[in-house]
Amino acid sequence: xxxxxxxxxxxxxxxxxxTAVDHIGFDVYKGEIFGFxxxxxxxxxxAMRMICGLLTPTSxxxxxxxxxxxxxxxTIKRQIGYMSQKFSLYDGLTVRENVRFYGGIYGMRGKQLxxxxxxxxxxxxxxxxxxxxxxxxxxxxxxxxxxxxxxxxDPKVVFLDEPTGGVDPITRRQFWELIYEAAERGITxxxxxxxxxxxxxxxxxxxxxxxxxxxxxxxxxxxxxxKKETMHExxxxxxxxxxxxx
Amino acid sequence: xxxxxxxLAKEFQQIRRNPTIVRMMLAVPIIQLIVLPFAADYExxxxxxxxxxxxxxxxxxxxxxxxxxxxxxQLANYAASFPEAKEAVERNEADLILEIPAHFERDxxxxxxxxxxxxxxxxxxxxxxxxxxxAGQIIRRFNNHIRAEWLQWPRFSPVALLSIEPQLWFNxxxxxxxxxxxxxxxxxxxxxxxxxxxxxxxxxxEAGTIEQINVTPIKKYQFLLGxxxxxxxxxxxxxxxxxxxxxxxxxxxxxxxxxxxxxxxxFYLVAVLGIGLLISTFADNQQQATFVSFFFVMVFILMSxxxxxxxxxxxxAKVIAYANPVTYMIQVxxxxxxxxxxxxxxxxxxxxxxxxGIFFNGLxxxxxxxxx
Numbered sequence: 366x367x368x369x370x371x372x373x374x375x376x377x378x379x380x381x382x383x384t385a386v387d388h389i390g391f392d393v394y395k396g397e398i399f400g401f402x403x404x405x406x407x408x409x410x411x412a413m414r415m416i417c418g419l420l421t422p423t424s425x426x427x428x429x430x431x432x433x434x435x436x437x438x439x440t441i442k443r444q445i446g447y448m449s450q451k452f453s454l455y456d457g458l459t460v461r462e463n464v465r466f467y468g469g470i471y472g473m474r475g476k477q478l479x480x481x482x483x484x485x486x487x488x489x490x491x492x493x494x495x496x497x498x499x500x501x502x503x504x505x506x507x508x509x510x511x512x513x514x515x516x517x518x519d520p521k522v523v524f525l526d527e528p529t530g531g532v533d534p535i536t537r538r539q540f541w542e543l544i545y546e547a548a549e550r551g552i553t554x555x556x557x558x559x560x561x562x563x564x565x566x567x568x569x570x571x572x573x574x575x576x577x578x579x580x581x582x583x584x585x586x587x588x589x590x591x592k593k594e595t596m597h598e599x600x601x602x603x604x605x606x607x608x609x610x611x
Numbered sequence: 612x613x614x615x616x617x618x619l620a621k622e623f624q625q626i627r628r629n630p631t632i633v634r635m636m637l638a639v640p641i642i643q644l645i646v647l648p649f650a651a652d653y654e655x656x657x658x659x660x661x662x663x664x665x666x667x668x669x670x671x672x673x674x675x676x677x678x679x680x681x682x683x684x685q686l687a688n689y690a691a692s693f694p695e696a697k698e699a700v701e702r703n704e705a706d707l708i709l710e711i712p713a714h715f716e717r718d719x720x721x722x723x724x725x726x727x728x729x730x731x732x733x734x735x736x737x738x739x740x741x742x743x744x745x746a747g748q749i750i751r752r753f754n755n756h757i758r759a760e761w762l763q764w765p766r767f768s769p770v771a772l773l774s775i776e777p778q779l780w781f782n783x784x785x786x787x788x789x790x791x792x793x794x795x796x797x798x799x800x801x802x803x804x805x806x807x808x809x810x811x812x813x814x815x816x817e818a819g820t821i822e823q824i825n826v827t828p829i830k831k832y833q834f835l836l837g838x839x840x841x842x843x844x845x846x847x848x849x850x851x852x853x854x855x856x857x858x859x860x861x862x863x864x865x866x867x868x869x870x871x872x873x874x875x876x877x878f879y880l881v882a883v884l885g886i887g888l889l890i891s892t893f894a895d896n897q898q899q900a901t902f903v904s905f906f907f908v909m910v911f912i913l914m915s916x917x918x919x920x921x922x923x924x925x926x927x928a929k930v931i932a933y934a935n936p937v938t939y940m941i942q943v944x945x946x947x948x949x950x951x952x953x954x955x956x957x958x959x960x961x962x963x964x965x966x967x968g969i970f971f972n973g974l975x976x977x978x979x980x981x982x983x
Contacts (some may be wrong), residue, residue, distance in 0.1 A: 448823075450819070453819065462624055465617065466621040468617075559721055
């Protein structure tokens, strides 16, 4: 099989007596779009935050690009991208200023930055809005922009935490086109989502229920195995077994 | 280090775009410096005097005239009896009652002494105390006058010719503004350094952008320095605006060298920024930060010697005052601007503020590592 870029082993997070993530383990392979699904409170955001180094695990191990996230954080950080659930660009800054800032902190300089700005504006059709504050843009554009900014330094892996929340179906579609484009460039995409139609777009999906991995396979295999028509039904059957509610 | 350039650029851009900060920067020092010294003026004039004159004599009338001519009192109520005067006080129409008993003049002349009663409304204890003090002075002067009048001048005057002339150093006219303005300046830069800075960091938490920052290669110290430097600059600007306002409105010019004020403020701001940082580690949103800040503001201002001298505070309050960096800042600014202290004079304060700086910043960085 292909090269594994993320290895998760026995990963656990406890908040007091509550075990949010309970000994999960899986591999994510290079260039794939890995969907991370789960109901609210299933522990997917917690797991993801541990995988990209934002949260210290209670126990277990995470390796990203062969490096241990706990000890080699700084090296890993240069090579990953992240787009949080909350909007991750600065509202009060212009598109250009945001791109300059995020590019600059990843070590991009003068010409390279200018090139990125032009490229980005072109891709989103934002040429005339490049010097407008981000808060004046519609949400869909903001999300797409945030994604492009998250991958502008050509990371090996990008983590997307519910990137299409609150966005209309057309924009979601466009957003996924951007994701495909990134995957084609060899960027591994780790994405959490609520939308089951989006699960269909993933190469493999991992469904979390009550802090455990309930299923992990290609969407079509899962449907076949569970004799369901859609991912929605697959998810529904698995999630129904959940004991805890948020 | 060149990465840091981008961090700093972003912080300055954000502040420039934030109309609230820019407005506060300009408006707060100006308004506070104009309004507060006037509002908190301890020098009290035009107090309302109620008189109960049971004597109706030449001397009693002369005393009343002396009281009202002093400029401190105006005759608000001429009561027939003490209860009536007291009612005037209760209605808040009088601050002080001067009670002149019957036979005041007779006793004064015949028995070489008479009793007067002065009752002050002490709900506002400062006003009450001052009004009594002023009244006492006027009565003493009146007393000296009439004694001098009566004297058959012998070879040596029996009236004490030795008198105490108070010499007030550094603020000879007891100009209250000269006392308040440097103190307010000190409080102002404390606010900018601590509270505005903490709000700014908390804002990133609220917006969620701090998550994004945490997955980037930005080092924590770079992020924190990026937050601190702009507010350090803002603090210095506030100080400058404040000094200009002090000169333009009150004509206050620093007696001591201004560079000492600047150098010490520069140093002090680092300590104060540590407080801001610390607050931001305790708060997840701006509301919480506001409440925590509010608590600190109250302690900082009331326990700093801005209004009341630290030396006259009770023991426990002194402890708080000496654990309050604002206390030292106020002492230094007043020392330099009013007394003309030089750099060597404030050197001990540099040490104290240095210790505060290490303490607050150290604690904040430690907490910051733990929480994020």
